[in-house]
Amino acid sequence: MSSSLAGVQDNTIEDPTTRPTLVLGQNDFASVTDKVCRIAERGGATRAWKIAFTASVATTLMLFGMIVYLISTGVGVWGNNNPVGWAWPIVNFVFWVGIGHAGTLISAILYLFRQRWRTSINRFAEAMTIFAVICALVFPGIHVGRPWLAWWLFPLPYPQNMWPNFRSPLLWDVFAVGTYFTVSLLFWYVGLIPDIATIRDRATTKIRRVLYGFFALGWRGSHRHWHRYEVAYMILAALATPLVLSVHSVVSFDFATSQLPGWHTTIFPPYFVAGAIFSGFAMVLTLMIPCRTIFGMQDLVTMRHLENMCRILLATGMMVGYAYSIEFFIAWYSGNPYEGFTFLNRAFGPYAWAYWIMVSCNVVAPQFFWFKKIRTTPWMMVVVAIFVNIGMWFERFVITVTSLSRDFLPSSWAYFKPTTIDILTFTGSFGLFFSLFLLFCRFLPVVAISEVKAVMPQAHPHHHDDHQAHAEEARA
Amino acid sequence: MKVSPENIIELSERPPRLGEQAPALGRRALVVGCLLLIAGLGLGFSGHHGLAHVLHAWLVGATFVLSIALGGLFFVILQHLTAAGWSVVLRRQAEMLASLIPWAAALFLPLVVVTLLGHAELYPWADHAWAAADPVVSKKIGYLNGIFFTIRMALYFVVWYELTRWFVRNSVAQDRDGDPQRTVRMRRSAAPGMLVFALTSTFFAFDALMSLDPHWFSTIFGVYFFAGCAVAVFSTLILGSLALERGPLQRIVTVEHYHDLGKWLFGMVFFWGYIAFSQYVLIWYADIPEETIWYKHRLHGGWQYVSALLLFGHLLVPFAGLLSRHVKRNRAALGFWAVYMLVLHLADLLWLVNPTIGGHGESEGMVFGLTDLLLWLGLAVTSFGVFILRAQNQPLIPARDPRLDESLGFENQ
Numbered sequence: 001m002s003s004s005l006a007g008v009q010d011n012t013i014e015d016p017t018t019r020p021t022l023v024l025g026q027n028d029f030a031s032v033t034d035k036v037c038r039i040a041e042r043g044g045a046t047r048a049w050k051i052a053f054t055a056s057v058a059t060t061l062m063l064f065g066m067i068v069y070l071i072s073t074g075v076g077v078w079g080n081n082n083p084v085g086w087a088w089p090i091v092n093f094v095f096w097v098g099i100g101h102a103g104t105l106i107s108a109i110l111y112l113f114r115q116r117w118r119t120s121i122n123r124f125a126e127a128m129t130i131f132a133v134i135c136a137l138v139f140p141g142i143h144v145g146r147p148w149l150a151w152w153l154f155p156l157p158y159p160q161n162m163w164p165n166f167r168s169p170l171l172w173d174v175f176a177v178g179t180y181f182t183v184s185l186l187f188w189y190v191g192l193i194p195d196i197a198t199i200r201d202r203a204t205t206k207i208r209r210v211l212y213g214f215f216a217l218g219w220r221g222s223h224r225h226w227h228r229y230e231v232a233y234m235i236l237a238a239l240a241t242p243l244v245l246s247v248h249s250v251v252s253f254d255f256a257t258s259q260l261p262g263w264h265t266t267i268f269p270p271y272f273v274a275g276a277i278f279s280g281f282a283m284v285l286t287l288m289i290p291c292r293t294i295f296g297m298q299d300l301v302t303m304r305h306l307e308n309m310c311r312i313l314l315a316t317g318m319m320v321g322y323a324y325s326i327e328f329f330i331a332w333y334s335g336n337p338y339e340g341f342t343f344l345n346r347a348f349g350p351y352a353w354a355y356w357i358m359v360s361c362n363v364v365a366p367q368f369f370w371f372k373k374i375r376t377t378p379w380m381m382v383v384v385a386i387f388v389n390i391g392m393w394f395e396r397f398v399i400t401v402t403s404l405s406r407d408f409l410p411s412s413w414a415y416f417k418p419t420t421i422d423i424l425t426f427t428g429s430f431g432l433f434f435s436l437f438l439l440f441c442r443f444l445p446v447v448a449i450s451e452v453k454a455v456m457p458q459a460h461p462h463h464h465d466d467h468q469a470h471a472e473e474a475r476a
Numbered sequence: 477m478k479v480s481p482e483n484i485i486e487l488s489e490r491p492p493r494l495g496e497q498a499p500a501l502g503r504r505a506l507v508v509g510c511l512l513l514i515a516g517l518g519l520g521f522s523g524h525h526g527l528a529h530v531l532h533a534w535l536v537g538a539t540f541v542l543s544i545a546l547g548g549l550f551f552v553i554l555q556h557l558t559a560a561g562w563s564v565v566l567r568r569q570a571e572m573l574a575s576l577i578p579w580a581a582a583l584f585l586p587l588v589v590v591t592l593l594g595h596a597e598l599y600p601w602a603d604h605a606w607a608a609a610d611p612v613v614s615k616k617i618g619y620l621n622g623i624f625f626t627i628r629m630a631l632y633f634v635v636w637y638e639l640t641r642w643f644v645r646n647s648v649a650q651d652r653d654g655d656p657q658r659t660v661r662m663r664r665s666a667a668p669g670m671l672v673f674a675l676t677s678t679f680f681a682f683d684a685l686m687s688l689d690p691h692w693f694s695t696i697f698g699v700y701f702f703a704g705c706a707v708a709v710f711s712t713l714i715l716g717s718l719a720l721e722r723g724p725l726q727r728i729v730t731v732e733h734y735h736d737l738g739k740w741l742f743g744m745v746f747f748w749g750y751i752a753f754s755q756y757v758l759i760w761y762a763d764i765p766e767e768t769i770w771y772k773h774r775l776h777g778g779w780q781y782v783s784a785l786l787l788f789g790h791l792l793v794p795f796a797g798l799l800s801r802h803v804k805r806n807r808a809a810l811g812f813w814a815v816y817m818l819v820l821h822l823a824d825l826l827w828l829v830n831p832t833i834g835g836h837g838e839s840e841g842m843v844f845g846l847t848d849l850l851l852w853l854g855l856a857v858t859s860f861g862v863f864i865l866r867a868q869n870q871p872l873i874p875a876r877d878p879r880l881d882e883s884l885g886f887e888n889q
Contacts, residue, residue, distance in 0.1 A: 014663065015656070015660075016659035016878040114562075249750075253758070257762060259762045259764055264758065266694045266755045266759065267699065269696075269750070269754040269758075270696070270751065322674060323695075326695050335613070335691075336766070
């Protein structure tokens, strides 16, 4: 009895005889609904939200300003030079697409692996995924040189009979990211339907009732609805799983199908996927930890959830570290002087600072998660996660820029320096991300209410029998 | 089946073991396997390619056995790492498969000795004069030489043996004392264990398989080998469970476990395809001769049929075959796919190894015949015998694992 009481307080204790409780405190179905819905039902926005939203929108406007300036002036406003034709825009694109991986991993792959703890964090992570992919899509769009012709990327039949180059991985990217965005959005929306219906049913104003009612698609919670819902969810999970792998694999093809040392290496697809999950989880942790405190959701997003995310961060960080080491080893083993040079140049050349930032943030920083103390102390997790976010941006910078800046021909080597416009555009993309994210927190249920209920002990058919047994035990 | 507490108590007091006929079966397998090996060696040495062919066929067979053992080790570590509940009744089988590692080391011994003695029929770089004169290989002579190769091989096997021993010892000790803290300890060592496993199996793949063509290199190669190990072990676990379910594991292994094993097999078939495709498409696309030569050997002289067999037989056909839920829950169908995937896994290893007969990065075309089949079969059957003889020493399930009831009562949604 005492052990089960202790389990309620701290669900990070390793006890193989029982599974950890995923919802803490004195919660029942009603209190979970109430806790989550209240966040989206506040009459007026809080002061903190208003300040954050205003700042984010202002930053977004700066992004739009930068884009207008870019298009009206030309790509010369960026630091891109010859030979570094792919610089910050592509780095930012890969960075944001990577962040957009955690959501679908949590909702699809962890679902297939029956990781029940995913229910408290999947909604949040999926929303983040979608916003991150939106930010990502901005960059290739404005990088094409003549953005008003970006629609040529799509295979549209029109009189000039011009088709995109189907052999180019850049085109595969259009399809891969497009498909991923569509399926992620659908998946997120399907999961939202029962919860939107809950908010609709609790609505006190007409406008809320109509709007949430519209998006709830007439959900009534009947058996048939739930049956269809479960089937749809399972199919979407199965479809989304290969997409988690395919998107970043195709992004890696953008680099790896070339002949450039440092870009062309066969481990790129799985290595990019591991890196994407790594960066995505880091971003989930970075945002989740403050949010759970602000919204008072410590009972739903418990320490166990955070600890599990730290473990995934450690595991994927190791995979990234594995890829770095194998790349380095094979660069030497290949006996190819260009390969060897590229990697030595990364570690000791003019961009050595970026390389070592990458290694320290991505390989060294997650090692702290070997310690349970750090895996269970929120502020420490945030620090490590932010380091990982930084490190993963630098990884893409190192891959993209160091390889280009010094390729086969020393006479055409050049050092890349970003301009203020580069920096402000990237900063602006964070504004876009946070504006969307804050809207989500304000108007939608940030936790999947119906799914969390399913992992509560009350949902277990024998729950009440257990209660009786416990009561008898206590009496004895 | 519905598991009652009485069942579990009975299981932990009298855990299922192999039947009394097992030792005889094991010994018979050893005898038959040895006869097959003798026939294979005789045929091989009298053949046109002599020692070279024997060594390559032996490497395929030994790697096949090792890949199942390594897959077993991976399975055990993974279950502890993720604190899995569904798989507890299968874990002992995987532990016993991993316990084949010392035997696999014995199978690799002749290959290592031949290489250490400077015979270059298997690894061209073992010919020191040739290696020193080759403009590419001469740069990596510090890595690719008989002595360092032997040291590394010894290191891999010692590491795998120690890892296996740690997990098996704790698991078997738990059968006796039922201490749940052992489970906690095993979970704790699973994380560093996985790291060590990843690095050693990668470098083993580089050394034993990739260096057959010492000019060629591919960073994904370790992952490719790992994917093969995973396919092999899930197939083997399916077959092992099917065999044991007819006897001691009746009503312990259920259709729910097959369903999950089937999902894993399906997933790993797909993962193998993903890795194989990634490697191929990147090398094909960049079209750099020092890399494409490896595929050129495998797309000419008869090997193109094996390449096509792998694309269709190792990926597309089983993908379609294993997709359905009904197949994964049907013992006969799943058993068929398990045997099928083991055969295709052998074809994959053949495709990695035999095109390098001819030495020095050249290919002599399609060298494959009865020698290969006899040696593979001999190695597989003797290994089966060793497996049976070892497996009779302990119960067939971790009978007092704290999550045993979860596994016994496990149901897919």
